[in-house]
Amino acid sequence: MSGARAKPKGIYMLHSQGTHGWEFANWDRLQPDGEGIGLHFRESPWPDSMLDLPRGPWRIPDYAETPKLIFDSKRKVQDIYAVEYFLFTSDKMKSLLEEFAPKSCEYLLCETEFSNGKPGPKIWLCSVVDSYRKAVDVENSPLIRVTQWGGYMISGGADWCFLPAVLKDAQLFRLVEYAVAIFCDQSFKDICKDRGIKGTSFQQVGFLPK
Template sequence: MPRALLLAASTLRARCSRDTVMGDERSVSIAKRPRARKRRYYAMGPDYSVGSRPGYWLEDKSILPPYEVFRLPASTGRAPFVFDKSVGSLPYDLEPYYRWWLISDRTKAVLERLDPEAFVFVPCDVRVPHGSYRGPHYWLCDVVRVLDALDESQSCLTIRIENDARSLDFGKKVYMAMPGSKLVFTEAEIGKAHIFRMAHSEADVICDQDLKDACKSAGLKRIRFRDASKL
């Protein structure tokens, strides 16, 4: 075979060999590509293990909706609070107040940035017994998004029909997530939401890893996160 043909054949073999190797590398790369990270969820709420007697209260409770109205309406007027540290501890970043949360300005900033459509915020007018209040602004906050996203077949919890005629849930399905429960959620039902209340157990607020991380990065205090997969 002429020398030129030999050189051409050698070059072609080298190129094919290189292409094969590159193809193999691509195959290996695709095979080793990690799967999408599964979202983690947490039961979120006030940390009841810290704090003492509260030194804050709402002066005019008439602004709150009647007991039958579980959600806090956006039309609620400004909430007049008294903060008195001689009575008890002043609020931190997230405190329980009736069915809702009393939150600081910086908590509101985190929640609004992550998932603004999930909340209703009612501004608080704060006064102190002596002098003028010079602390951060506070808000009553309600998580108003409710999702029926629990995968009952994969979860471990008590599911029953409420049989107490005095209950607002009489005749309805009720979830009871106790210590030792396992909650698994359907991603398709959650979509891009970062926080929601559970249908059939609206007292339970669930958030994802992104919201938990944002709260911790902001240094927010007195918020508890419990892994929903092992309560």
């Protein structure tokens, strides 16, 4: 129909399904303070304040040891696992990410083994580092409240209104004000389904006007 308005694109939070079927063999040895895979805020590589760019949200730290994962030999291996603020991905998922969002992530190859002693699957620690600030129209997103520190407090729902002028062509990204989450667009969701990626879960949180 001539003059009809274009339908806005859906924006989703990316999750993994269920619990991961593996455990760390060296969690307490990865970093000097024994805090596992997470970022050291006191040694943060972010050159500016917590809400300023340029910065590298959730850059993979320089671990003392390579993360080693022990997989349950009785459980099927998924293509994606979300742990804290990182993803652990199969070779198949990494290939998709490198093809579809080549500048959005950084990777570290893990050591793996099955619980029965056999060699484990090829798994990559992945961090989404492509980030945007002020990419949400807060005034038109009634379920978002801005805290005194400038971050977002969310009360639920799928009413976020994202700003296309800020996100442009981003398809897999983080928000500086809500860096705990990984966001993607409808195209990324669709390609994961088309490629048969196992273990992904998508929660629609809002839309990106055309």
